[in-house]
Amino acid sequence: MSHKILVAQGGGPTAVINQSLAGVALEARRFSDITGVYGAVRGVRGIIEEDLVDLAQETTANLEAVAATPAAALGSTRDKPDVKYCQEIFKVLKAHQIDTFCYIGGNDSSDTVRIVAEEAAKAGEHIRAIHIPKTIDNDLVGFDHTPGFPSAARFVAQAFAGANLDNAALPGVYCAVIMGRHAGFLTAASALARKYPSDGPHLIYLPERTFVVDKFLADVKETYAKYGRCVIAASEGIHDESGAPIITKLAGGAVEKDAHGNVQLSGTGALADLLCEEVKNKLGIKRVRGDTFGYLQRSFVGCVSDVDQREAREVGEKAVQYAMWAGKNGSVAIRRVANYAVDYPLIPLEDVAGKTRVMEDELIAPAGNDVTPKFFDYLRPLLGKGVPEVARLRAGKVAKAKK
């Protein structure tokens, strides 16, 4: 029996999502009974619009070059298909005799894969539906971590290592806002920037904990008194006890909403600016600077974890292998089996689809403004080889001589 594979990419791009695409396309070449590998342009939207490309026509060298390129080479979409939309997908798959659907994406994408699989089963059609994980948010349930997260974490750690040095050279308060609406993993990654005991980030605020403005100001005041400076990492998703985003609270309601009615958190520097205003106004500190890492943390060319690259490639390869050999649908999970090694079990789509993992309590310091040593153990092996080292001068003081 011959097989045809369709692969698509959904949601926010990452530094390694094209590794998974190359993994699918190249692994498929090893199977003589795979007669076609198509890519959908702009995720599921490209499927229903029948905008497909023939990946068999790609050279290996170009697929490798694309694999090393960040962001979704096929294009992506924010569409969240409902049952009707998935039925349209299903029609296109049938029209092209495609019997294997691989979707590279996060929890929304895994839900699409689940619905397509259900519709196929209802129709009595033999279609393999495989979810290939990716998300910088690291928020897939049942995974040790997700492809894309390690490279984004590395970017955040390297950015804070530099921001800490900059802040040490010209002291003041520095506050950077990091992506992650519900899960704080990426914000927490800032902790890996620390080398010396006085290094920042000194304070880390995660969406897993309630953000209390007065407590934040007290934390900053204490840190500033201790070090004469303060470096802060804040998740874009920080919220008050009622769950209301801090950006809404501080801005007095004047905020943008996205297509899904969610408050727009990315693509604006507002939260960092508002937090800085609070510090300036309430603590009277003059030099207060805010940054928002924005799209750089998921797309910067030239900051990638080799562990992440390898794993993103492997989940793509495993997807094809599972489709050809396992005879069932699922999500290719990443499980840590040694320090450091992983396995890629195929887990039920229902276990992943539409669910959101947040940081486990054991990774968050009791005070709610830092991570635990366990988080360092968790993240360090993921960052890969060649993370740049920083160093300080150790020269002794010169005795005063001026009369």
Next chain:
Amino acid sequence: MSHKILVAQGGGPTAVINQSLAGVALEARRFSDITGVYGAVRGVRGIIEEDLVDLAQETTANLEAVAATPAAALGSTRDKPDVKYCQEIFKVLKAHQIDTFCYIGGNDSSDTVRIVAEEAAKAGEHIRAIHIPKTIDNDLVGFDHTPGFPSAARFVAQAFAGANLDNAALPGVYCAVIMGRHAGFLTAASALARKYPSDGPHLIYLPERTFVVDKFLADVKETYAKYGRCVIAASEGIHDESGAPIITKLAGGAVEKDAHGNVQLSGTGALADLLCEEVKNKLGIKRVRGDTFGYLQRSFVGCVSDVDQREAREVGEKAVQYAMWAGKNGSVAIRRVANYAVDYPLIPLEDVAGKTRVMEDELIAPAGNDVTPKFFDYLRPLLGKGVPEVARLRAGKVAKAKK
């Protein structure tokens, strides 16, 4: 005759300012008549406070590790010394029998060196005062370019290469704001992100040209119509025909001012947000995202040009050589003598001090929203080895099959 050197770092940190520091400290070790190499903590502020460290006590390995670390290892300052302040500097130099003052910094720092040299001459004291260049703004008169600029330019180019891919994957308007109050070199560096003809940044706005909001909106509209997306690079220093910053204009006057009474441009995401608002409101485009590269562009750990590293090291070395052998004060300039090679002539402090270079007309496209091919020729050799390549899929379309 024995000599003592004092070295300090001023102004905003860069990725390679510590290369120059190591250059001074290590080169000084080659001279048997140099009996001391001190570093001032926090720039000139550390001199008048007599907060000095003995760099002779540093190991070579640690100096090399510090050289590879971004931001000012000695600490920096924003102090702009006047004559009285420089007289205080001069007193401390005398008290410690320091006869060579090396200051690593931009045009403000070179002015400090100039005043110290003048005061020494007036007092009939033999003090060598050498300015060692650094600034990501690339705005020193008489220089081909300045240490720190190439690495920051590389960061901007790599960031835009990624932002362009991200924007291609999820189309919309993306606008990023880049540092540079008067000189647009760093903003212009975004152009080096382009590989394919449709790549962004599609529009580049520099402080050397008047920014007209209506022209900007027309440019964005045209680009969006052509590509279905638009990537914009804007300098933080863009201003209207009267010289008023666009940030002031769009914010209706509600802006922060710094210690020198200048409108605060860095450390806030306001300009990007305001430009995005204009595009959303006036053009009715839904997906509009703004980023502000902020402190990452000058401090990110792990994005550096090897050409920049080498040259920053060499200007430090040359400063010591000039102080020991040339018998005159000056600024260690960088002149391009081949494609690509440089020389480091010592030029008069008066030619550099307090002056600001801006982008030459021949580097700016006549339309005022892009650079010329000449700018590519100028910048490309500075970015160094190993700039990551990006690639696109080339696969052909699949014929439609759905009935």
